[in-house]
Amino acid sequence: MVLSLMAVASCNKDDDDDDVYTYSESEMTTLITAFGLQENDNVMDNLDSVFFTVDVDNGLIYNADSLPVGTNVTKLVATIDFMNTVSSAVFTIKGGTLQKDTTINYSTSSTDSIDFTGNVKLTVTSYDQSYVKVYDVKVNVHKMEPDSMMWNLDWRRDLPGATDNVITSKTVLQGSTYRCLVHNGDSYVLSSATEPNQETWEKQTVSFSFTPQVTSLTANDNYLYILDTDGELYSSEDGITWSDCNEQWYSIVGGYEDRVLGIWTDGSAYYHDEYPLRDGFAPTPVEDGFPITGSSQLVHADNSWVVTSQSMMVGGLNKNGYMVSDVWGYDGARWGQINDDHSDTLPELAGATLFPYYTYTNLSGTLRYKKHVTWFIVGGTLADGSLNKVVYTSNNQGINWTVADTACQMANHIPLFTGAQAYVNFETLYATTSSSAPRRVSSVVTSWPCPYIYLFGGYDRDGDALPFVWRGVYTRMTFYPLY
Numbered sequence: 001m002v003l004s005l006m007a008v009a010s011c012n013k014d015d016d017d018d019d020v021y022t023y024s025e026s027e028m029t030t031l032i033t034a035f036g037l038q039e040n041d042n043v044m045d046n047l048d049s050v051f052f053t054v055d056v057d058n059g060l061i062y063n064a065d066s067l068p069v070g071t072n073v074t075k076l077v078a079t080i081d082f083m084n085t086v087s088s089a090v091f092t093i094k095g096g097t098l099q100k101d102t103t104i105n106y107s108t109s110s111t112d113s114i115d116f117t118g119n120v121k122l123t124v125t126s127y128d129q130s131y132v133k134v135y136d137v138k139v140n141v142h143k144m145e146p147d148s149m150m151w152n153l154d155w156r157r158d159l160p161g162a163t164d165n166v167i168t169s170k171t172v173l174q175g176s177t178y179r180c181l182v183h184n185g186d187s188y189v190l191s192s193a194t195e196p197n198q199e200t201w202e203k204q205t206v207s208f209s210f211t212p213q214v215t216s217l218t219a220n221d222n223y224l225y226i227l228d229t230d231g232e233l234y235s236s237e238d239g240i241t242w243s244d245c246n247e248q249w250y251s252i253v254g255g256y257e258d259r260v261l262g263i264w265t266d267g268s269a270y271y272h273d274e275y276p277l278r279d280g281f282a283p284t285p286v287e288d289g290f291p292i293t294g295s296s297q298l299v300h301a302d303n304s305w306v307v308t309s310q311s312m313m314v315g316g317l318n319k320n321g322y323m324v325s326d327v328w329g330y331d332g333a334r335w336g337q338i339n340d341d342h343s344d345t346l347p348e349l350a351g352a353t354l355f356p357y358y359t360y361t362n363l364s365g366t367l368r369y370k371k372h373v374t375w376f377i378v379g380g381t382l383a384d385g386s387l388n389k390v391v392y393t394s395n396n397q398g399i400n401w402t403v404a405d406t407a408c409q410m411a412n413h414i415p416l417f418t419g420a421q422a423y424v425n426f427e428t429l430y431a432t433t434s435s436s437a438p439r440r441v442s443s444v445v446t447s448w449p450c451p452y453i454y455l456f457g458g459y460d461r462d463g464d465a466l467p468f469v470w471r472g473v474y475t476r477m478t479f480y481p482l483y
Contacts, residue, residue, distance in 0.1 A: 029126035030133040034081040035061050037139070044071055048079075049368070059135050061122065064480070065369070066140040073139045074098045075113040080106060080122075087125040091137075094119045146476040147360055148407030149391075151414055155471035159457055160191030160201040162467035169465060171421045171456035172255075174219035178423070179239055180456065181206070182467075183214050190239040196425050196454040197471070206240055215419065220255030225275075227252060233262070233275060247275055254298020256311055256330060263292045270319050272335065287335060291316025291324055294350035296377070297421055301329070301356065301397060312338065312398055314377055315349035323348035323383045327398040338398040345401045346392060351418035352380030357453060359393065359408070360476055369476075377401070378410060379417045379458065387416035387461050408474075417466055420458030424451050431480055450477045 032054050039048040044067065052063050067073070074097050080089060089106040093099040096118025104112045106122070114120065116139035124133045144150075159169055165185040172179050180191040180201070188208060191201035210228040218225045224236045225245075233247040249262040250270065263286065264273045270292050271283040286292060295316030300309065314327045325346040327339040339346065355376055360369040377392040391404040426449040455470040 029084045029128070030086060030124040030131055031056060031083040032061070032080060032124065032135070033083050034079075035137075036079045038077040038079055040076070043073075043076065044068060047076075051368075054135075056133075059133065060138075061135045062138040063140050066142040066146070066479075069142045069145055071141050073116040073141060076116055076139065077111055077113050078106065078137075079110075082124070085127050087127050087129050088123075089125075090123045092121050092123070096120075144475060145407050146479065147405070148475050149409075149411075149472055150475050151411040151470055151472040153411075153413050157469045157471075159467040159469055160193070161189035161203050166465040166467045168214045169457040169467070170214050170217040171423075172217055172219040172224070173423060174224055174239075175221050179217075179219065179224060181212075181214055181217050181239065188212070188214075192239070196423055196456075196469070197427065197452070204240055208242065210234065210242075216252045218252045218255050218260055220260055221258055223260070225252060225255070225260045233260075235260075235275075245275055247273070249273060251293040253295070254311065254313065256298065256332065257309060261298070261330070286319060287337075289318050289324055289326060289337070290328065290335065291326075292319050293317050294323075295328075296352045296354040296380075298330070299354050299356065312354065312375075314346070314354050314398075315352045315380060317350055323350050325349060327401075329398070339394075340400055343400055345403065346377070347388065347390075348383040349377070349380035349388060351459075352388065353378045353420045353422045353455070353458075355422040355424060355453065357424060358451065358474060358477065359395070360474075373397075376404070376422075378422070378455075379420055381418045387418055389416055414455075414470055415460055415466065417458035417460065420466070421456045423454050423456070425454060426451050429478060448481050 035052040035054055037047050037050055050063050050067065051065065052061055054061050086107070091104040091106060091114055093102045093104070093115055096102070096115030099115035099118060102115070104114060116137070120137040122135045122137050124135070125131070159166065159182060160180045161182040162169070163184045167183045167185055169180065169182045176194060178193050178196055182189045182191070188206040189203055190206050191203045193201040210232065213227045213229060216227040222237070224239050226234050226242070227249060228234065231248045231250060233245040233249055234242040235245050236242045248264065250265045251263045253261040253263060259274050259276055259278065262273050262275065263270050264283070265271070270286045272286060273283050274281060293316060295313045298311045298313045301312045309332060311330045312327060316324060318324050325348045326337050329336055329338045357374055357376055359372050359374040361372060362368070363370055372395045375394040375398055380388045382388050389410070391409050392401045393404045393408065394401045428447050429450045430447045450473065453472040455472065458466045460466055
């Protein structure tokens with residue numbers, strides 16, 4: 001900051017640059033180059049590592065990344081660095097929990113504690129007493145747990161196209177269009193939208209010429225696919241008009257780029273298949289332990305470790321009818337088990353929901369946080385027939401799994417479920433006036449993309465359809481971004 005202040009002080013207004021600031025010589029004598037808090041393990045670990053922004057132009061000093069919920073800020077000792085020697089630096093505290101109306105001269109009593117629950121101002125007077133600068137000082141504390149998953153009950157919506165008689169449903173993403181197929185007893189309704197949070201979905205009644213297995217509905221970039229009750233494969237561009245693919249499968253595994261992957265059987269063995277066939281493809285027997293039905297969605301997995309597109313799925317039932325706990329990946333030509341054989345964290349599951357998201361972890365020795373791509377497994381049916389209530393996460397592309405922190409477990413108001421689908425949608429959040437104050441950057445951030453999770457449908461412990469869409473978010477993602 002010292003170097004940047006020296007640089008801007010030497011610039012002139014002819015540069016026609018909105019981000020250039022010029023200070024008078026008197027102003028320079030009151031500039032604060034750093035503000036912090038002294039170490040105090042009784043308050044919190046690494047308190048002295050908390051970063052404070054010094055916004056000279058607006059007279060603000062604050063920590064953009066708030067302290068943990070419940071942090072006691074009534075007795076904190078400040079550390080201040082000035083660009084030049086100053087005549088005085090005086091804190092005035094009004095309305096604090098312990099200091100109702102207090103004045104502390106930092107110049108003569110730098111080790112006195114300050115109650116930051118009140119209105120705190122710091123008045124700096126230049127050495128020659130010709131210039132005075134006043135800063136509002138705030139030590140921000142989180143009002144809610146930032147590293148938690150929030151599933152606000154008010155965000156719940158009815159499943160598009162659902163009535164009071166929902167029997168089954170399936171939601172897929174076809175290219176950039178969401179399709180939700182609902183069987184309402186005596187009718188099938190297909191709802192379509194470009195955003196999962198869209199208030200009104202386009203709804204059409206579908207008159208199938210066959211009896212569809214709604215839960216087999218799958219999509220790739222261009223087409224929808226579904227099986228009938230005899231295993232016949234059908235395709236459609238719009239979900240209304242369906243064509244027979246002249247393929248009979250045991251199950252659909254998922255969509256991958258321009259094709260759909262499935263399993264067929266000759267009655268004695270099970271084979272990998274796809275439609276349409278790529279050049280050189282030949283059906284191969286499924287691997288031992290591979291799930292032939294009941295796995296999660298096949299989810300696209302972007303990472304820097306592979307040169308081709310990879311997709312992942314978890315759980316299901318193998319050819320012997322046993323539930324598996326394995327995570328399988330597909331790279332466009334081959335299947336392989338991803339998760340560590342030596343880990344027994346994941347239970348055997350069927351109908352689990354898998355999706356990629358983000359979490360943050362604390363960097364050792366500081367109050368700084370690192371963002372991770374994190375895979376989540378929620379819901380599903382356990383081997384004993386009960387529904388899974390534990391959330392599992394992986395920070396290394398499904399190789400190792402752990403039970404998620406308590407704050408990232410599902411909310412109590414969401415019923416246990418199996419067979420739901422999850423999608424992550426980025427939505428624009430906007431900064432409030434207080435959070436978007438100008439800073440010494442090329443441009444001020446006034447909006448940012450926030451990823452929200454949408455959980456569609458599923459079934460309860462009795463097998464009844466859950467006609468809801470739940471919306472969740474990692475709380476820290478909703479906060480004004482730090483930079």
